[in-house]
Amino acid sequence: MRKTGGKGLSLARRLYTSRTLGLALGLVCVAAAIRPLHPPVWVLVLMLFNGLLWPHVAYQWARRSPTPYHAEHRNLLIDSFMGGFWVAAMQFNPLPTATSLSMMAMNNVAIGGLRFLLAGSVAQLMGVGVGLLIFTPAFIPATSPEQLYACLPLLTLYPLALGWICYRQAHTLGLHKRELLALSRTDSLTGLLNHGAWKDQLEIEFQRCQRHQQGGAIALIDIDHFKSINDTYGHVAGDIVLRQLSRILKQNLRAADLAGRYGGDEFCVILPDLPLDSAAQAMDALRDRFATLGYEQNPALKVSLSIGLAAFNPAHGEATLWLNDADQALYEAKTTGRNRVICRAENDPRLGANRGAQIVN
Secondary structure (H helix, E strand, C coil), X not given: CCCCCHHHHHXXXXXXXXXXXHHHHHHHHHHHHHHHHCCCHHHHHHHHHHHHHHHHHXXXXXXXXXXXXXXXXXXXXXXXXXXXXXXXXXXXCHHHHHHHHHHHHHHHHXXXXXXXXXXXXXXXXXXXXXXXXXXXXXXXXXXXHHHHHHHHHHHHHHHXXXXXXXXXXXXXXXXXXXXXXXXXXXXXXXXXXXXXXXXXXXXXXXXXHHHHCCCEEEEXXXXXXXXXXXXXXXXXXXXXXXXXXXXXXXXXXXXXXXXXXXXXXXXXXXXXXXXXXHHHHHHHHHHHHXXXXXXXXXXXXXXXXXXXXXXXXXXXXXXXXXXXXHHHHHHHHHHCCCCCEEEEXXXXXXXXXXXXXXXXX
């Protein structure tokens, strides 16, 4: 996958902030180490350019590049090269050298992991080599108090800033992940759970009922003659009917109930801890409300629902059998006149194991 465009610009913006702060603090550290060496003017000018102007040049260079992501990787290698160059210019003063190299290594790891750390290390070595060719090779073994204090801002503030940037990025990625997960579990037209997500919730509810020996009910809802609606009034009208049903479900179900679109014109509802009689009353009230809805675009359009209800059955070994009971009840509702609620429940064990059917209309 090509990492360009928006992603590259986002990386450039993040690095612009960290590079501006890091190089400004690094300028203080390097300047304190170089000042006693009485460098030529061009070294001071290069140092000021690298510490104060380069972050802005690098950002504009990346922003105007057709591939900002790759441009920023190039800029980071330039940062590493210049870091190695300043190490040689400082004559390997221990604390400024360790501070500069470790801060760049931390930045490279945060951006590209081990692979980019190695690439940055090679760029640093090249910078050291160029520096040794320009400056007289020397080693200063002692760090003065002034140089120590000049390194402290880079050692303290830059890791804090980089950590905050990484935290914000991780937080944003977490939000995007949750949004994508929600989208993958939601039906785009109705906003309800999609088929797979609702089946997952059914399995969870079935296991909960088994563990706690508590009842509940599930409902399968079918829009009567939905194909005729599409054929007569058009698919736009059909979509409006589907959204109307989802709206009615959201408005009339309890907070604990879970509604989904099972597929096409079929909807499904989990009704936890609700006796079958109460579930039947709730579904019949929903059926009545939906039947009274009007449609401005098609005033002649009237739509009814067929609903199959099934109570939790402790004798079932899997959730699909519970769903099958509701499906059979829905089939009865559609074959016995439609526009009604049919309930399926186990009779009292003392009376035998035959299922009972109840019609509500």
